[in-house]
Amino acid sequence: MSEGIGAAVKRKEDKRFITGRGKYTDDIRMENQAYGAFVRSPHAHAEIKGIDTSAAEAMDGVIAVLNGKQLKDDAIGDIITGWAITSKDGNPMNVGAWNPMATARVRHVGEPVVIVIAESQAQARLAAEAVEVDYEELPAVAAATRALEDGAPLLHDNVPGNLIFDWEIGDEAAADAGLAGATHVTELDIVNNRLAPNAIEPRSAIAVYNDIDDHYTLYTTSQNPHVARLVLSAFYNIAPEHKLRVIAPDVGGGFGSKIYIYPEEITCLWASMKTGRSVKWTSDRSEAFMTDAHARDHVTKARMGFDADGKIVGLKVNTVANIGAYASLFATATPTYLYGTLLSGQYNIANVYCDVKAVHTNTVPVDAYRGAGRPEATYVMERLMETAAREMGMDPAELRRRNFITEFPHQTPVIMTYDAGDFHALLEKGQAAADIAGFAARKSEAASRGKLRGIGYSCYIEACGIAPSKAVGSLGAGVGLWESAEVRVNPVGTIEILTGSHAHGQGHETTFAQVVSDRFGLPMDNITIVHGDTDKVQMGMGTYGSRSGAVGMNAIVKAMDKVEAKVKKIAAHTLEASDDDIVIEDGEVKVAGTDKKMAWHEVGLAAYTAHNLPDGMEPGLKEGAFYDPTNFTFPSGTYICEVEVDPETGVVEVVQFTAADDFGTVINPMIVEGQVHGGVTQGIGQALLENVVYDEDGQLITGSYMDYCMPRADDVPSYVLEHSTTVAPSNPLGVKGCGEAGAIGSPPAVINAITDAIGNNNLTMPATPHKVWAAIQEVGLPQAAE
Amino acid sequence: MDMTGEYQIAANRADVWQALNDPDVLRACIPGCEELEMTSDTTMTAKVVQKIGPVKAKFAGEVELVNIVVEESYTIQGEGKGGVAGFAKGGADVRLTDGDGHTLLTYEAQATVGGKLARLGSRLINSTAKKLADKFFENFHDHLGGADKDGDKTVSDAPETKDAQSERA
Amino acid sequence: MTQVTMTVNGKAASGDVPGETLLSDFLREHLRLTGTHVGCDTSQCGACVVHVDGKAVKSCTVLAASLDGAEVTTVEGLANGELHPMQVAFNDNHGLQCGFCTPGMIMSGIDMVNRYKTEGRELTEEAIRHELEGNICRCTGYHNIVRSIKDAAASM
Structure with missing residues (x-):
């Protein structure tokens, strides 16, 4: 049917956004609302010797000026790291304590020191400028490799050498042996550049304290309001969960940066209690750059060995990961279990070893951002493959083909069990769509215009829907990674789906409704998706890591299974048939092979009137489910980038970008394609x-x-998209997840294309015109363009 | 950021040295200087208004002279706090040598900025600092009877120092 | 405080505001028209674009007090009983995801189509991409925004 699984249904949520009626956090204004503004450190590293708030307190409209010591005195907890990593020597990781507002020392530019609460935002910001903080500067270090050197400035007393952990995965001796026996070894020094996520909606929070009930409400820009409530209760001592409601209304993009519970939200909740006022804080873009978790920032040495046939015989990767001044929620999982575990790529490699040193520096904390660890792994793998092909004089596609995994399930040497995929099919579809055969002609045509044209591949695999909870728990996760859903069928037959997933651009109000529509044959208009409010949805783990499809939607399926069973029992009882003979089709509940049937809404009404239910059956029609997957899902794809470089200026134009993806079952191709467009653009x-x-x-x-x-x-450019599908065997819908693929697969394709065009592999991201121009100068113009 | 420079000043070394230690001269010559007071023989406080890119700030700071070798060299160092705009600090090793009918002044300066100045204005720091240094030494040179031997007139052409100049006059 | 009087979405709007009040603040905080969004503080993201006297303007870059007597249209004022063709095109072509940059995109898109039509120029994909220089989207990768504007141009 036209609204079911696989249909390109237009989005239900669009109407409020295109008419300006979306409700984002900063659009909300509470009664009795005051405004918070933070005084932030201008220093990367300094002792706080004193804070003089007298001038600020005397200014117009100022209600309170509060500092980190007062917050600590009220027993508000330090910010936690959600994943405990064990070093290879068996020792637990060392992370520095993170006060929501600095008490004695600041460790990065932008760290909050004081909050000013005032009647207006302008008054709060003006008064924040009048707060005098006396700092004694300390030496600072921003680069992770420098922070590991002897004599580097130390950030935290309990973190010797700034080293949080030194973690490994795989068998080092086996990788070394593989490399020793290789006929060719490709070596690369790789920098994965530091990024700022930049959701266009800046973070915002409104904290509302009700002293009569001793109850808090937090409106905030969150990807996971339930996780926010959990940590605010369990670790930050704001209030127990039943006294704290977290609402994430419309959220303007997240990309990971809105997973975390930041100092500002915690401080606003506490300040609301201190002042008896609703406290709103909205970040401006400048604040976002120095408070929203940054991303990537890896420095890596990688060696990949090949035998005479071009088969990979060993891979060894050493990475230094910059975690920033404090270890944020998923900061320690990102460069380990989301990175090292993907270093087998799409390839059959017996011996893989990876070592990761995670380091504190005087920079904004680094955490998961679209792809989180998997883009870094893919960049290592796909730069190595392309470089190796060039060094060995092979076609880069052929080198990949020789090494593709073709049998599933496939156990890699780095934990993962790939359960499905067809990498040859993806490469073929990608090559056909990219018109590889015509590339030589396009290159010479470009050369006639004085342009250098190049082509680059990237064959990625990623892991989504991190699970099962038992497995992630054994690897150090502080939470379970299941999802919950509730299906409420109303007496008139309309349906509300309550989900723990959270949409901030993904279109859940449409795709989740499609899954329900498909199952029961009901029109989309009869189905509403409810999310983002801890008072409405009991529990949830939120949206990140491309998990809403693979985990969140399958929780809805599990709840629908229970609803369907009850509907069939009610109908069988009413129609005097056996449960097994009941089928649900096109909004009708029928006895198969007969003309006996009930309309869907008649079953709903019967459940609630309860006049004629089977003996012992509870009235009502509402079922919930918690779904814990049995495995990750493994989206994969081939991306092919074509660039033209102007050798005079170093300017790169991406002239064609082809993405061939395998996302398993696709619920709504229009929305899936939109996710790829966005991800590729970020890449x-x-x-x-x-x-x-x-x-x-x-x-x-x-x-x-x-x-x-x-x-x-x-x-x-406008993108060329292709699909090739292998259904994910680990979940009922067969979906794999599509949110991050674009950002994971694209960066190496772009750099491989540029380095192909200019004939110099010595190029780091971002490939700015200056760097590309310099790289051309380093080796001289390639033959064809001279 | 590091920078170096040298200027030929048409005055003898003793006069140049004296001027380099005269708060009135410094106040007149430092672009954007609103106040400059000696607090001891080698320390002073200053207020300077500067605009770097989109950030305009009034810096309140302390300046100290160290490594003093009379009539030969000193190091001038200081730090200014610009409130929410951030901070700037730096120093310069200044050396005087006799030239042919003039004094040769060479300097090696280092400056760093922090906070909003760094975030929003960093692209412009080098060019701004170089411009300010040039302006200072141009003013200083003129003050000591450079271009047309009429320091007041020349200096008053520079809008940044006009107020300070008339205050002094 | 400065008295400001203008026409917003066809209705008279006035207020006593501090002289430094930006149009974006006037719209959002005084008139509670929160469809106009603010995504940066350096006039680059374009989420705040509205029309002033028929032309696209970044409302975070203009003082409310400077617009006495002006005609301002925000995203809330586009649909007149039925959706504006640009709004329809964004829905048809999946030209939005999180929706935050969308009001600015739609207002810029309408302005661009109007200008090209008035000047008799063809609004090619290349031209649309060039014209969108001042509007940043982090979700869509622009692919479907470009398609939306091209589609709307055909029906405007």
């Missing part, structure tokens, strides 16, 4: 434009859109 942004830069003193010097280059419409 092209990383490859060409985006870079967070700190100077040697730890000063952030890319603190606005004037210096941090976001991809614009004219930086990217």
